[in-house]
Amino acid sequence: MMLDLLFAEIGSTTTVVTAFHNLDGNVKIVGQGEHWTTVNEGDVTIGIERAIGKLKEKIGEKKLTWDKFAASSSAAGGLKMTVHGLVYDMTVRAAREAALGAGAVIKYITAGKMDDFHIKKIKEIQPKLILLAGGVDYGEKETVIHNAKVLSKLDLDIPIIYAGNVAVAEQVEYILKNSGKTVFITENVYPKIDQLNVEPTRNIIKEIFAQHITKAPGMEKIYEIVDYNIHxxxxxxxxxxxxxxxxxxxxxxxxxxxxxxxxxxxxxxxxxxxxxxxxxxxxxxxxxxxxxxxxxxxxxxxxxxxxxxxxxxxxxxxxxxxxxxxxxxxxxxxxxxxxxxxxxxxxxxxxxxxxxxxxxxxxxxxxxxxxxxxxxxxxxxxxxxxxxxxxxxxxxxxxxxxxxxxxxxxxxxxxxxxxxxxxxxxxxxxxxxxxxxxxxxxxxxxxxxxxxxxx
CATH class of the missing domain: 3.30.420 (Nucleotidyltransferase; domain 5)
Structure with a gap:
């Protein structure tokens, strides 16, 4: 049987595959198969293959092919992030909303100036992404520049998103790139007092997750089978x-x-x-x-x-x-x-x-x-x-x-x-x-x- 699309949701506990056909017409949900997620076996595609086997049994088909394959994942610990801003009730909260809305798991939050202790905590957490914010546009600059310098000393290969005061965006980018960091600059999550702007940061987080998920243990082979970004x-x-x-x-x-x-x-x-x-x-x-x-x-x-x-x-x-x-x-x-x-x-x-x-x-x-x-x-x-x-x-x-x-x-x-x-x-x-x-x-x-x- 030929399908338009096979979709795998790779969860922390189970992997569910769903078969779709006739997407551009009277769409049909053909069936589903389910199996334990196999991240701990070192290869998430094992669980996907077993779930496809269950799907074949359910719909009574010995052979199954598909035009496209897509996936989402919360396995391998999900998208672990740390968030760093200026004032908790303002920029930190805005950054947190952006990260959570993109599907991140926030492991650590700081407000104000960072120091060596914060770097130690980040190393222990081993996040997949760091979000740096701080200051309304053309407002306070010192704290976010200080925090960029502190993060530049972090000896982990982790992408950093900057979503703070636009007036120092170039300076922050220079500090972080000069120390070999991968940096993504986007719009301020808190550009004015009482104004949230979370969607640009959410979109960048989703893109970075799609690029970096293959580095997670057991997830390396996933891009061999998918045709789209993993969400x-x-x-x-x-x-x-x-x-x-x-x-x-x-x-x-x-x-x-x-x-x-x-x-x-x-x-x-x-x-x-x-x-x-x-x-x-x-x-x-x-x-x-x-x-x-x-x-x-x-x-x-x-x-x-x-x-x-x-x-x-x-x-x-x-x-x-x-x-x-x-x-x-x-x-x-x-x-x-x-x-x-x-x-x-x-x-x-x-x-x-x-x-x-x-x-x-x-x-x-x-x-x-x-x-x-x-x-x-x-x-x-x-x-x-x-x-x-x-x-x-x-x-x-x-x-x-x-x-x-x-x-x-x-x-x-x-x-x-x-x-x-x-x-x-x-x-x-x-x-x-x-x-x-x-x-x-x-x-x-x-x-x-x-x-x-x-x-």
Missing amino acids: TTPGAVMRTTQLLSEIYEDVLTIDIGGATTDVDSVTEGSNEIQELMIAPEPKAKRTVEGDLGLFVNAHNVIKLIGEENLKLEFPNLSELKTRISPYPKTDEDEKFIAKLALYCFQQGIRRHVGIKKHIYTPLGRKVIAEGKDLTAIKFLFGTGGFLSRSKYAPQVLKSINNLSKLHPMDLLPQNKVKIFRDKYYIFAAIGVISTEIDKDFGKKILEKDIEEIGG
Whole structure:
């Protein structure tokens, strides 16, 4: 059988391949195959080949060929980054938003002048990319020049992005290139007070990831089989969320994985809350909760919920803990995973959103708001193995409509939200297809994929 496109999502736990045909017509999602990710075996393509084998079995084809092959990855530790800026609430926060939105895993953040201790920490982390920012355009220069000089002493072969004060961009480039560093100069992430400009930096991060992913252990052979740039899986899911926003406007996507829970939102928020805001937020925002996951981090989620609380519903908790797997074997196992997923879902969203606060001024008590405003969200999309496939996913997703009553000071969706799920578990594929091949193809596949499950 000949396919138009084969797509591999190489996750930290599993690798899923999806077959697409007739992309430029009545697009067909032919089938999927899945296998454990084989980064630890030294070659990620082993897992891809085994997943293709499973796909052949499922669709009853002995021979499978394809015109194009595309991929996204969060394996091999993902895109580890460090971020360095001037003031935490301004340039550092803007740089962090840019990095997270591109699908990065931020391992270390500094604000202000760097020193030898910071260099020591960066060496220990061994990031794949460094983001240097600092100062509004034509504002403070000294700190970012100082930090460029400190980073020039770093004896690691790591690309550095500069997204700070435009007035010293050439000087920073000169300092870093003179010490043999690979440097990418882009627009300032925080060009003016209270103005974020994260998209140019996000785009450069995605490009660098595509160029450098082959250096990750076990990932070296990936470019032998792909026809397009490899994207970070979280970055690809964010791209799909942005695509959804072109159709539905104010949207929220939650992806509960084996290791992390990612939340993506695209919304300006409500006018009422915007008037109370004390600092800007990006329209498209991603947060990643590295302690909330259903496989790698399941034991951490159990600890956060509390074993005594779980035993009230699951008296055989000790036994269930030994059977945790991305592929639950019994209904009880799946119910238990659903309980963990509910916690990941609600905590992931609550950590993503901002809050209203009361402050006291000489004129009396005043209400302010800070953080991401989701009060205007009207559509929720669930993705990831559990939310795409489990029969218990609808009850987890529908819990969004009670959250604002339980937490009235959080900037949560206020009206009844329409709920959909990524039925075929292909949001990452759609993000890559819409970026690398054709946006309209991506939208066509979305129409086939998303399934309304109520509100």
